[in-house]
Amino acid sequence: MSFISVNPESDFSIHNLPYGIFSTQANPKPRPGVAIGDYILDLSQVSKLFVGPLMRNEAEEVFNQTTLNKLMSLSYEAWHEARQTIQRLLSKHEGVLRDNSELRSTAFVLQRDATMHLPAQIGDYTDFFSSLEHAINGVKLFVDGDKALFPNWKYSPLGYHGRASSIVVSGSPIRRPNGQMRPIDDRPPVFGPCKLMDFEIEMAFFIGNTPNKNGDIVPIDEAHKHIFGMVLMNDWSARDIQKWEWIPLGPFLSKNLGTTISPWVVTMEALEPFKVVNVVQEPKPFPYLYHADNYNFNVNIAAAIKPDNGEASVVARTNLSHLYWTMKQMLAHHTITGCNLNAGDLMATGTISGPTPDSYGSMLELSWNGTKPLTLSDGSERKFLHDGDEVIFTAHSERDGCRVGFGECRGKLIPALAL
Incomplete structure (x- = not known):
């Protein structure tokens, strides 16, 4: 006490x-x-x-x-x-x-x-793609509903290097981006404000303990010693821009418009009592990615949308424990080529989606690409985000009367620039 x-x-x-x-x-x-x-x-x-x-x-x-x-x-x-x-x-x-x-x-x-x-000067930022449910849903919605999971997905934690300069602390506004998109597949692209603005429920961890020099690796059994703590994260995503640009090199302008993180960094020691069993991985990972000890955590996460001058409505509840790949595996994989990391680098989990529709981690999935609109408490519907909407994430772990939370990760969507 x-x-x-x-x-x-x-x-x-x-x-x-x-x-x-x-x-x-x-x-x-x-x-x-x-x-x-x-x-x-x-x-x-x-x-x-x-x-x-x-x-x-x-x-x-x-x-x-x-x-x-x-x-x-x-x-x-x-x-x-x-x-x-x-x-x-x-x-x-x-x-x-x-x-x-x-x-x-x-x-x-x-x-x-x-x-x-912002809790740290973030030199580099990598966003992973570690939720099996989100990966499966993404293939169905973005590629082809009949296609299976990408063949490399269960062999390594996939990710992309994001834009550290546009990471902002909770409470900062996010502007709807302008960009290229192709709303009708057999017609030329158009330019203008994003129409399909989305959030992604994520968590992220800060690197510490001066990990490795260029050319060296962080072994999987040492990875936990270089994970300082975690924050909540909203990886704002312009889905129509993303769908047009992502082949062949992945996300670019659809993701660099802004990323919101919560201001409080919860240490891994504080989360230690909330460890749970790792998700079963099949096939068994390569030795450089395999660890027998549990490094998965029971963290309840909720996402709410608050319309301008309205009340917040919870639209999703998910859990960090749904992740297929662990943070230790993300870190070890990142350095296996000898990529050097620095204290204050940020690594994100990717969207955290669970197995049920109410546990999906993005509007893309929750509304099934706009075909199943969500109804908020004021009666309004959302396929994707409206200008003036404030997205609010909260998260906590609780056990035997012990509560460890992350505070809020919030950001309000403001209109696109008139170009």
């Missing part, structure tokens, strides 16, 4: 303690903090209290940065020590913060008084 009062329904219990970068009106410098209940613990104010052997010479510098990259670059063991220290400082049995009213007045900030920023 923490001496800070925390609502049992809060995402941010002492079992969680996610990291983020925030600023305030009184102190506009972005700086690291940890969420606890309705508050943020300002780590720059308590850095001198980190006295463990791995953090005592690092904390003052790490917790006075404007991003989490420096913290991410530290060792797996240092992340553990930092978490233990923060839990101790917040414990109801520890008085160093609890009983020091002067320090408490500067160390804690109400979340409602803070502005959240």
Whole structure:
């Protein structure tokens, strides 16, 4: 228990303690903090209290940065020590913060008084394609309803390198893109605003522990030591642009318009109690991708659409555990060629779709490419997103009264530029 009062329904219990970068009106410098209940613990104010052997010479510098990259670059063991220290400082049995009213007045900030920023300077971003259900649905809707899964899909985690510069923090608006599309297959393409704007329910993980030099690999058994933590992610997608452009080189302008992530990075240690059995993989992966230990997680995810001046309607509920490929496999596969990674790089899971229609992770699937419109609570229908719609993702894990959540990942779709 923490001496800070925390609502049992809060995402941010002492079992969680996610990291983020925030600023305030009184102190506009972005700086690291940890969420606890309705508050943020300002780590720059308590850095001198980190006295463990791995953090005592690092904390003052790490917790006075404007991003989490420096913290991410530290060792797996240092992340553990930092978490233990923060839990101790917040414990109801520890008085160093609890009983020091002067320090408490500067160390804690109400979340409602803070502005959240991107948690890291993201150098590179890769988006994977790791949900079997989404892959099958994609073939049916985008290629041919009678075709089977692509033959390479069950042999390796497929992905594409996305645009890091257009990743934005939750709350940032997303503009409907203009582009080329071919609405009628046997006619020439047209240019104009995207008509089939979509979301994709994803999660993403940050790389840390200075993984590997160019030419080296990260072995599968070491991969977990380089996964710092996870965020919620919305991979906004212009489906009509995507369908026209994706052959032969995959997504391009249909995906680079914007990607939204939640501001709080939930550490893998916080998610440890929610591990579940890996999805059975057949055929058995190559040795460089095989791991016998479980690295799958029970994280419930909900997606809602809030029309302009309306109420939010939940349109999908899915779970991270549906993924066929694990994060360890994604990371190991990414480096098998010797591709070097850096602390702060972001890797996304791809759309997380479950086995039932209400657990699909995109409007493309939920509306079955517009043939089965969704009805929102205000009575309006959606085949794809309308201007003014705000898409809101939430996610949490819960077990034995312990709740670990991710906060919100939200973004509002604004009209295309008039060209």
